[in-house]
Amino acid sequence: MLINVAPDIxxxxxxxxxxxxxxxxNKGRIVLGLATGRTPLPMYKxxxxxxxxxxxxxxxxxxxxxxEYIGLxxxxxxxxxxxxxxxxxxxxxxxxxxxxxxxxxPADKEAVGIEYEEAIVxxxxxxxxxxxxxxxxxxxxxxxxxxxxxxTRTKYxxxxxxxxxxxxxxxxxxxxxxxxxxxxxxxxxxxxIIILASGxxxxxxxxxxxxGPITTMCPASIIQLHRNVTAIITADAAAxxxxxxxxxxxx
Ligand code: F6R
Numbered sequence: 001m002l003i004n005v006a007p008d009i010x011x012x013x014x015x016x017x018x019x020x021x022x023x024x025x026n027k028g029r030i031v032l033g034l035a036t037g038r039t040p041l042p043m044y045k046x047x048x049x050x051x052x053x054x055x056x057x058x059x060x061x062x063x064x065x066x067x068e069y070i071g072l073x074x075x076x077x078x079x080x081x082x083x084x085x086x087x088x089x090x091x092x093x094x095x096x097x098x099x100x101x102x103x104x105x106p107a108d109k110e111a112v113g114i115e116y117e118e119a120i121v122x123x124x125x126x127x128x129x130x131x132x133x134x135x136x137x138x139x140x141x142x143x144x145x146x147x148x149x150x151x152t153r154t155k156y157x158x159x160x161x162x163x164x165x166x167x168x169x170x171x172x173x174x175x176x177x178x179x180x181x182x183x184x185x186x187x188x189x190x191x192x193i194i195i196l197a198s199g200x201x202x203x204x205x206x207x208x209x210x211x212g213p214i215t216t217m218c219p220a221s222i223i224q225l226h227r228n229v230t231a232i233i234t235a236d237a238a239a240x241x242x243x244x245x246x247x248x249x250x251x
Contacts (some may be wrong), residue, residue, distance in 0.1 A: 001210070001223065001224070001229040001230075001231060001243075002013060002084060002229070002230045002231065003200075003210070003231045003233070003238070003241070003243055003245045004230065004231065004232045004233075004245065005067045005234070005235050005238045005245045006198075006232055006233065006234050006235070007233060007234070007235060009039075009042055009198040009199075009234055010042050012042065012043075012182065012196060012198055012232050012233065012234055013040070013041070013042025013043040013044075013045060013046050013196075014042065014046045014198055015232050016040070016043040016046075016130065016194055016232050017043045017044075017046035017047045017050060018046075019128070020043075020047065020128055020130075020194075020232060021047065021050050021056050023127065023128060023192075024056060024057075024058070024061060024157065025056070027127075028060050028105040029060040029061075030060075030061055030062075030127045030128065030174060030227075031062045031063070031064065031120075031123050031124055031125065031126050031127050031128075032061060032062070032063045032064070032126070032127065032128055032129075032130070032192055033063050033064050033065075033066065033126040033128065033129035033130060033182070034063050034064070034084065034088075034130055035065070035066050035130050035131055035132045035140075035196075036065070036066075036067070036080045036083045036132075037132045037231075038132075039132040039133075039196045039197060039198060040088060040130055040132060040196060041227075043130070043196070043225070044087050044088040045171055047092065048088065048091040048092060050198060050203045051091070051092045051093065051209065052091075052113075054132070055086075057093060058093050058094040059093055059094070059095065061098060062098040062099075062100070062123045063089075063094065063098065063099050063100060064100045064116075064120055064123070064126060064130075064182070065080060065084060065101040065102065065139075066118055066139075066181060067080060067102060067140045067141045067179055067180060067181040067183050067188075068080045068081065068101055068102040068103070068104040068179065068180050069104050069118070069178075069179055070104055070105075070106075070109075070154060070176055070178035070179055070180055070232045071104065071105070071176045071177040071178065072104045072105075072176060073104065073105055074101075074104070076104075078169055079104055080101060080104075081104070084101055090107045091121075094145075100116070100119055102116055102123065102152065102180040102181070102182075103180070104180065105128065106154075106180070108164045108182060109154045110179075111217065112152075112154070112180060113151065113152035113153040113154065114152075116152040116182070117151050117152050117186065120186065120189075121186075125189060125190065125191065126190035126191065127191050127192060128190070128191070128192045128193075128194060129187055129190035129192070129193045129194070130194050130196065131187065131193060131194070131195045131220075131223075132195075132196055132197065133165065133195065133196075133197050133202060133205055133206070133209060133220045134161060134164070134205070134218065134220075135201060135202065135204075135205055135206050136158060136160045136161065136205070136221055136222045137198040137208060137209060137217065137218035137219055137221070138158075138161060138220070139184070139187060139195075139219050139222070140181040140182050140183075140187065140218045141155055141157065141161070141179040141180075141181035141221040141243070142155070142181060142183060142184050142187075143155065143157065143158045143161060143219070144158065144216065144217045144219065145184075145216055145217070146183070146196075146219050147183070147184065147216065148184045148185070148214070148216055148219070148222055149183070149184065150183030150184050150185050150186070151182075151183040151185050151186050152180065152181065152182045152183055152186055152215065153180070153181070153183060154178055154179065154180050155178070155179055155180075155181055156177055156178055156179075157175070157176070157177060157178070157179055159172075162175040162177070166216070184215070187222065188222055188225060188226055191225075191228060192229075192230070193223060193226050193228065193229045193230070194229075194230045194231075194232060194249055195220070195223055195229060195230075195231045195232075195233075196231075196232055196233065197231075197233045197234070197237040198233065198234040198236070198237050199234065199236060200236040200237070200239065202233075202237040203236065203237055203238070203239045204240065205218070205220065206233060206237050206238065206240065206241065207240035207241060208220075208221065209221045209224075210222060210223070210224070210231070210241060210243060211241065211242065211243060
């Protein structure tokens with residue numbers, strides 16, 4: 001695992017965007033796995049800037065988002081569909097047909113996960129999977145207790161995560177109870193993982209995920225099983241790590 005410590009969240013985002021932009025420029029046709037939340041916002045901002053100012057093209061990029069709330073329509077302002085279009089997709093030249101976000105209103109809750117996995121395989125698997133990390137160790141919406149081999153399926157959120165999400169929804173009662181998420185196994189099937197974290201409130205969980213035991217109680221600890229992980233985290237989030245860190249990008 002390569003651990004890169006950034007001085008602030010903006011620099012973290014710029015570095016993550018550069019890794020992705022280099023891969024797009026080198027290969028053209030790539031498949032990205034994407035996350036929502038507060039953490040990747042500066043990365044999306046920089047990717048949009050690279051598109052608008054430096055001609056980075058997303059015309060051959062395919063995306064798969066990690067997760068979505070069940071019961072929220074794509075145009076609901078709290079949905080991850082809405083987040084992705086307003087923060088990223090509406091500002092770049094990605095073809096609509098290349099965008100995949102799990103369906104929050106599935107007709108068949110069993111089939112929707114299987115179809116999502118089939119679509120990932122048909123696209124040639126995920127080249128770069130971007131991850132954030134929840135304070136309780138979740139990745140995607142794989143909460144503590146999730147199978148480390150799991151694939152895309154519907155799940156119930158933990159109370160801790162619903163309390164966190166209440167900031168966006170106004171109150172915990174308004175946060176949907178059920179979600180659809182790529183599994184830990186789906187994430188491990190990607191070729192390269194970029195995990196991002198910022199803020200002192202993530203320091204405990206970064207320590208647990210990077211240096212603690214690999215355990216269902218901290219699903220983010222699956223990154224220790226992957227052969228190609230780049231962690232880009234701010235200094236406050238990295239504060240409890242004892243692993244050596246590298247300044248690979250020097251910006
Ligand atoms: C979102 C997702 C979640 C978040 C995590 C951290 O698609 O998969 O696992 O990455 O909850 O959220 P933030 O970045 O808001 O702290």
